[in-house]
Amino acid sequence: MNEYTLPIVFGIATGTIARLFMLRTDYRQYPTYLHGKIIHVALGFIAAGLGTVAGPAIMEEEFTAITFLTLAASQFREVRNMERNTLTELDGYELVSRGKTYIEGIAIAFESRNYLVIFTSLVSTLSYLIFNIWAGIIAAIVAMLISKKLMSGGKLKDIVEIEYIEPRFEGAGLYVDNIYIMNIGLPERQKEVLRYGMGFILKPKNMNARSTIANLGQRQAVLHDLSTALGVYRDSGTPALVPLAKRDLDDGRVGVFVLPQEREIERAINVIGDVPTLENAIRMPSEKKSNEGGMGK
Amino acid sequence: MMLEKFILAAITTNPKKVPSGTAVFHCDSKEEMETVAANLEAILDGIAHALTEELFIIVKH
Missing domain, CATH: 3.30.1360 (Gyrase A; domain 2)
Known part of the structure; x- marks a missing residue:
């Protein structure tokens, strides 16, 4: 246990909660139970970890360590590819296909939600470290509200x-x-x-x-x-x-x-x-x- | 090669009106034409389109 343990655990927890909060299975039946969900929760956990450790890295003046966030970018671009490939493969067997535009939209949403998780973890950990746990909780709630606002697109x-x-x-x-x-x-x-x-x-x-x-x-x-x-x-x-x-x-x-x-x-x-x-x-x-x-x- | 939009067969009661270059089924009556078209539609996975009262075509979409 050191001074960063609790803030890091807190950041990872808020990030993962944010991902769960954004992971909805609705009438479109996507993502499906149960394995599809596990993949996205696991990736959300990884994203939360990446976002969280950026805070302590800044505190320790390890500025080069921030560059690992670029790793996140390429990692989550893969998520987008994975979603696109899976859905395109499955689309051929749908009685009424989703179409490429819809699939691309879903794939983009999955990628961007991981970035929102990184953002949530980053701000909540930083607030915890700079102020206290209450500031961290407030920052997490605000970040989740912003995420909700950003992820909900328009309706027809x-x-x-x-x-x-x-x-x-x-x-x-x-x-x-x-x-x-x-x-x-x-x-x-x-x-x-x-x-x-x-x-x-x-x-x-x-x-x-x-x-x-x-x-x-x-x-x-x-x-x-x-x-x-x-x-x-x-x-x-x-x-x-x-x-x-x-x-x-x-x-x-x-x-x-x-x-x-x-x-x-x-x-x-x-x-x-x-x-x-x-x-x-x-x-x-x-x-x-x-x-x-x-x-x- | 995948074909998009292709006339697979024509069904007609008027031999004068048939197109060339495709399989043509001559029928004696409208009823027979509709039965043949329904069967061909199911067999060929195409859609039976009515061009005129006397001429149906089966098209692959």
């Missing part, structure tokens, strides 16, 4: 209005509102589609939202989340029963067509609203200066 309901529309056929063409989805030739299939199919219109609230929901990855994320939450009326070898999202070129609305196992309109609208806006899909044309007349002058 913030940028679009969602409306249920019964899908219909015009000849062989399947439509949701006025948006053409696909051509289904067989009358038998058409009946199936009408019986199980549900249509939704996502109406963008502004120009930025219009570009964001136009992204194919974002649309695939909507289809995947809906199919996960409500089930999917589909099997391999039935490409006619694939959920699709198509865009109205005139006004940027997106027509979503899905075949869920449970036809609950309210729940479906809630699920679509809770789909994360993928950070790789977000576009902000309004941020471009020339659009405001600034650069063009």
